[in-house]
Amino acid sequence: MPADKFGLTGKVTWRLKTIPPDKQHLFDDLRDEYPDRGPEYDKKYSSLVTKYSVQKYMKNPNPLKRIFQPMIPAMGVNHNIVTNRGDALIAQALCPDTRVETSVDNANGQMIVGIGFGSEVKTVTAVNSVLGAAQGMNSGYPAVKGAFDASDDNVAQYISLWSQGSLMTNSGFPIDEATLGNGTYKQSYSQVSPTASVASTDTLQITWEITPLGA
Secondary structure, eight states, rough: OOOOEEEEEEEEEEEEEEEEEGHHHHHHHHHHHTTOOHHHHHHHHHHHHHOOEEEEEEEEOOHHHHOOOOOOOOOOOOOEEEEEHHHHHHHHHHHHGGGGSSSSSSTTOOOOOSOOOOOOOOOOOSSEEEEEEEOOTTOOEEESSTTSSSSSTEEEEEEEEEETTSSSOOOOOOEEEEESSSSSSSEEEEEEEEEEEOOOTEEEEEEEEEEEOOO
């Protein structure tokens, strides 16, 4: 009899972009139009970032590679760990009729970034030192990455975008950890590497993917 096999893999991609000075007025006008922010503001803001923002660059963290490539895109890709509570949240999502905890959905899902990464262990319940405020999901997320019965149809994708000015790191204390959760419990935890230093003109986007693999 074949042994049961099931696993959850995760990929966390972070990226810093900046707003060109000649496009800043578009973002200022949007803030004036939506002084109370809200979902419609978030949707339009994300659209502006996609259309007008430019990739930020940072010093290559590898001293040897820095000789030939001194600057690289400010981004990173890491694996995550699904926490003990994350296992329970996912099990409840598979049994919606008896679910007692809130799902990591568009209304309740959020990401938190912080400082003080130690190790990725299943007992993690929070980042070590929170930086800024929790950020909700972008409009339309979480969502399955691919069409059913096609490539990536088993990938759950969560995306959060911190707007410019909402998240700034102090010199010497860049972001090095992040969580994904439902506002009460953390479903997943990840290192942010290379570390992310966010300026007042930067936006930070994190794309978090959870992939169940059964056999």
